[in-house]
Amino acid sequence: MSESIRIGLLSISDRASDGTYADQGIPALRDWLDRALRSPWQGVERLIPDERALIERALIELVEDEGCNLVLTTGGTGPALRDVTPEATLAVGDKEMPGFGEEMRRISLNFVPTAILSRQVAVIRGRALIVNLPGQPKSIRETLEGLRAQDGSVRHLGIFAAIPYCVDLIGGPYMETDPAVIDAFRPKSARRPPSAG
Ligand SMILES: Nc1ncnc2c1ncn2[C@@H]1O[C@H](COP(=O)(O)OP(=O)(O)OP(=O)(O)O)[C@@H](O)[C@H]1O
Numbered sequence: 001m002s003e004s005i006r007i008g009l010l011s012i013s014d015r016a017s018d019g020t021y022a023d024q025g026i027p028a029l030r031d032w033l034d035r036a037l038r039s040p041w042q043g044v045e046r047l048i049p050d051e052r053a054l055i056e057r058a059l060i061e062l063v064e065d066e067g068c069n070l071v072l073t074t075g076g077t078g079p080a081l082r083d084v085t086p087e088a089t090l091a092v093g094d095k096e097m098p099g100f101g102e103e104m105r106r107i108s109l110n111f112v113p114t115a116i117l118s119r120q121v122a123v124i125r126g127r128a129l130i131v132n133l134p135g136q137p138k139s140i141r142e143t144l145e146g147l148r149a150q151d152g153s154v155r156h157l158g159i160f161a162a163i164p165y166c167v168d169l170i171g172g173p174y175m176e177t178d179p180a181v182i183d184a185f186r187p188k189s190a191r192r193p194p195s196a197g
């Protein structure tokens with residue numbers, strides 16, 4: 001049985017956090033991870049407005065106090081004046097991982113021409129990977145899982161395929177995915193036999 005991973009689910013939205021609309025970010029993250037992960041995980045949730053200091057504090061707490069090895073944020077990546085999630089994420093990171101943002105924008109162009117407006121970034125902080133996703137709730141599945149053809153075959157692989165191996169490399173728990181949802185890739189030397197059940 002794999003060790004459980006703690007995953008931070010951070011929704012950043014002025015209007016969801018003040019109750020103007022119900023937050024759909026955290027439920028969308030949770031639903032997708034429930035479908036995608038075969039190994040045990042625990043979500044640690046936070047809903048906050050688009051305030052840089054609050055975003056930095058939440059990210060630091062999720063990693064340092066809550067022991068998350070992975071944090072997924074949603075919202076605040078666009079060009080609007082209040083969109084500051086990438087700045088806050090870069091400020092708390094030890095290393096930038098530019099491949100995630102580059103690939104998410106490429107994936108998202110399959111869905112919307114405005115994908116280039118998302119400034120999303122990913123960073124490593126200690127033993128945690130922090131990844132920004134856009135705020136549209138549907139973009140969570142689109143970027144994590146990618147795009148399928150009508151027959152269900154994968155046309156553009158989602159970025160989650162690279163996340164379990166990245167978490168291995170920073171010393172986090174070994175994560176297993178359901179290949180029917182997302183086929184996580186690891187080099188042969190890093191693979192373990194699938195755990196039963
Ligand atoms: N947490 C959320 N829950 C539900 N819908 C959301 C959420 N965040 C964004 N959306 C939807 O996606 C759209 C684009 O997201 P974006 O992050 O640009 O929102 P925004 O215009 O900055 O507003 P806010 O920060 O108040 O959500 C929003 O207008 C809203 O319809």
Ligand SMILES: Nc1nc2c(c(=O)[nH]1)N[C@H]1C(S)=C(S)[C@@H](COP(=O)(O)O)O[C@H]1N2
Binds near residue numbers: 115143
């Ligand atoms: N996959 C996907 N990516 C997407 C979108 C989307 O609907 N699906 N919306 C885009 C739009 S319209 C914007 S403005 C940017 C930034 O969104 P954010 O400010 O909500 O993070 O994400 C972009 N990326």
